[in-house]
Amino acid sequence: MSWIALVIAGFCEVAGVFTMAKLNETKNKLYLVWLILGFAVSFSLLTYAMNTIAMGTAYAVWTGIGTAGSTIIGMLFLHEPRNVSRVFFTALVLASVVGLKLIA
Numbered sequence: 001m002s003w004i005a006l007v008i009a010g011f012c013e014v015a016g017v018f019t020m021a022k023l024n025e026t027k028n029k030l031y032l033v034w035l036i037l038g039f040a041v042s043f044s045l046l047t048y049a050m051n052t053i054a055m056g057t058a059y060a061v062w063t064g065i066g067t068a069g070s071t072i073i074g075m076l077f078l079h080e081p082r083n084v085s086r087v088f089f090t091a092l093v094l095a096s097v098v099g100l101k102l103i104a
Contacts, residue, residue, distance in 0.1 A: 002052040003101065009045035010065025012038045017070045021078055057104045064097035 016038030023031035042062075050058045071090045074080035 002049040005045040006049035006053060006058055006061055007065065009042045009049060010062050011069065012042035012045065013062065013066035014069035014073060016042060017066065018073050018077070021074075053104065057100050061097050061100055064093050064100075068093045068097070 016035055019031045019034040019038060022028070023035055046058065046062050049062075053061075068090050071080075071086065075082045075086065
C-alpha cells in the first residue's frame with residue numbers, strides 16, 4: 001500500500017507543478033486552490049509512504065516521478081522543447097525509479 005501511496009504522491013506533485021505553471025500564466029485563483037491541494041496531498045502521501053519505505057528510496061522515487069512527469073507534461077501541454085536528449089534523460093530518470101523499486 002505504501003508504494004501505491006508513493007506513486008500517487010508523485011502524480012500529485014506533478015499536478016501541483018502543472019497548476020503552478022498555469023497559475024503563473026493565467027493568474028486564475030482556482031489554480032491556487034489546486035496547487036495547494038496537489039502539494040498537500042503529495043506531502044501527506046509521501047509522509048505515509050515513508051513509514052515503511054526507506055526515506056532515501058521514497059524521496060528518490062517521489063522526486064523522480066515529479067521530475068519525469070513534469071517534463072512530460074511540459075512537453076505535451078506547455079509547449080516546452082521536445083528533443084531526443086530530453087526524452088532520453090527523462091527515460092533514464094524513470095528507469096532509475098523502476099530500479100529503486102526493484103531493489104527496495
